[in-house]
Amino acid sequence: MDEHLTREQIAALLDEPDAVAGGLAHLDVCSDCASEFEGMSRMRMALSGLPDLAAPKGGWERLRSALPGAAGRPRTETGRVVSLPAWMGSRWSPVLTAAAIIVLFFGGLGVGRLLAPTGSSGAGGADRLAAEDPAGARPLPLPADASGDAALLASEYPEYLQTVAELRSLRSSGPSSEEIASDPALAAERLTRLDALIEASREALQDAPADPALNDFLFDVVDERASVAGQLNQTIRQASMEY
Amino acid sequence: MSEAQLIEAARAGDQAAMGTLYATHADRVYSVVRRVVGDDHLAEDVSQDAWIRCFEKLHLFRGDAAFSTWMHRLAVNAAVNRLRSQGRRSKLETAPELRLPVQEPDESVLHQRQLSRALDALPEGYRTVLVLHDVEGLTHEEIGERLGIAAGTSKSQLHKARARMRELLTPRQTQNEAGNHG
Numbered sequence: 257m258d259e260h261l262t263r264e265q266i267a268a269l270l271d272e273p274d275a276v277a278g279g280l281a282h283l284d285v286c287s288d289c290a291s292e293f294e295g296m297s298r299m300r301m302a303l304s305g306l307p308d309l310a311a312p313k314g315g316w317e318r319l320r321s322a323l324p325g326a327a328g329r330p331r332t333e334t335g336r337v338v339s340l341p342a343w344m345g346s347r348w349s350p351v352l353t354a355a356a357i358i359v360l361f362f363g364g365l366g367v368g369r370l371l372a373p374t375g376s377s378g379a380g381g382a383d384r385l386a387a388e389d390p391a392g393a394r395p396l397p398l399p400a401d402a403s404g405d406a407a408l409l410a411s412e413y414p415e416y417l418q419t420v421a422e423l424r425s426l427r428s429s430g431p432s433s434e435e436i437a438s439d440p441a442l443a444a445e446r447l448t449r450l451d452a453l454i455e456a457s458r459e460a461l462q463d464a465p466a467d468p469a470l471n472d473f474l475f476d477v478v479d480e481r482a483s484v485a486g487q488l489n490q491t492i493r494q495a496s497m498e499y
Numbered sequence: 500m501s502e503a504q505l506i507e508a509a510r511a512g513d514q515a516a517m518g519t520l521y522a523t524h525a526d527r528v529y530s531v532v533r534r535v536v537g538d539d540h541l542a543e544d545v546s547q548d549a550w551i552r553c554f555e556k557l558h559l560f561r562g563d564a565a566f567s568t569w570m571h572r573l574a575v576n577a578a579v580n581r582l583r584s585q586g587r588r589s590k591l592e593t594a595p596e597l598r599l600p601v602q603e604p605d606e607s608v609l610h611q612r613q614l615s616r617a618l619d620a621l622p623e624g625y626r627t628v629l630v631l632h633d634v635e636g637l638t639h640e641e642i643g644e645r646l647g648i649a650a651g652t653s654k655s656q657l658h659k660a661r662a663r664m665r666e667l668l669t670p671r672q673t674q675n676e677a678g679n680h681g
């Protein structure tokens with residue numbers, strides 16, 4: 257080989273000695289190309305050893321303000337950010353937002369452990385919760401080794417009670433069964449709300465598929481939806497017969 | 500608190516855990532993004548996008564790989580996608596003539612600052628491949644997957660990028676490319 261190697265050829269030789277026919281043999285006899293090969297090899301080593309750059313200061317503060325939940329999107333009192341589905345912008349958003357908070361809070365907290373009868377947690381007793389929450393809380397099974405976790409989580413119990421109260425408020429805020437039975441528009445609106453709750457519940461269950469409280473909540477909402485849908489069908493049938 | 504616990508807490512929206520994860524990996528993320536995009540302000544913006552995506556998608560992280568690996572992939576994807584969406588990636592074959600101020604060749608010491616300046620001066624296509632391969636240690640197959648190009652294309656672009664880097668750092672004075680021996 258009478259010609260010098262190009263830099264591209266030398267770059268190829270760094271990784272594959274056979275990349276250029278006769279390339280390595282040429283390096284043995286050409287000091288210029290050998291020098292270039294050596295320099296390129298050092299460049300590659302230097303590149304691989306470049307230290308990390310320092311991220312700009314204040315990056316976390318800027319990021320935190322840009323995260324979902326920072327601009328008016330809901331979060332729990334302890335700072336948990338709630339990821340909201342698109343329907344939050346609907347006309348029922350206050351109610352549905354509250355529902356989503358509750359549903360997703362259930363998923364994140366692992367409410368089943370708090371609800372379980374535990375001798376050590378005190379504040380986490382299912383009986384007490386059931387007494388304070390007629391909306392549907394009931395004793396749930398607890399793994400034998402979870403009492404310690406329940407004790408650790410006891411500090412979050414007041415927050416949990418608050419969400420239960422919000423759930424109770426949510427359920428009581430809708431129209432009554434009688435109103436729904438007599439007004440198809442109200443029934444349709446209720447169905448929409450329940451569909452949204454079901455969607456949010458299922459989304460939360462992806463993160464906590466075994467959470468008993470969350471599953472119970474979903475079953476309750478599904479049952480209620482079936483009931484409302486039945487009532488709506490009945491109302492429509494009666495109306496058409498009268499017509 | 501272990502990293503797994505931090506991730507679990509961050510999934511639940513615990514901002515302290517998110518902040519700790521950020522503090523642990525922010526430099527690594529910023530570094531790869533900065534070196535790929537070649538611009539301070541853009542790097543800051545893209546890094547933030549990568550972190551937002553991280554926390555939005557954290558429920559998808561299953562721990563099959565290290566969090567740092569997962570986050571690194573998010574960062575690279577964010578950087579590449581930003582360049583692509585902005586149409587800023589130069590055509591690989593039409594690299595402009597760029598040259599750093601000529602410096603005395605000193606091959607015994609390659610200063611990091613000098614390397615960084617040369618990286619910034621590279622055309623984006625070259626820079627991306629060079630950074631991902633020689634700095635970040637990705638294989639050509641991995642680079643091809645991230646950039647949507649063939650592994651062979653990544654390889655040839657790497658060789659061109661290295662050659663251009665050498666031109667920028669130490670113009671070859673004793674010979675022309677492919678010149679003849681005296």
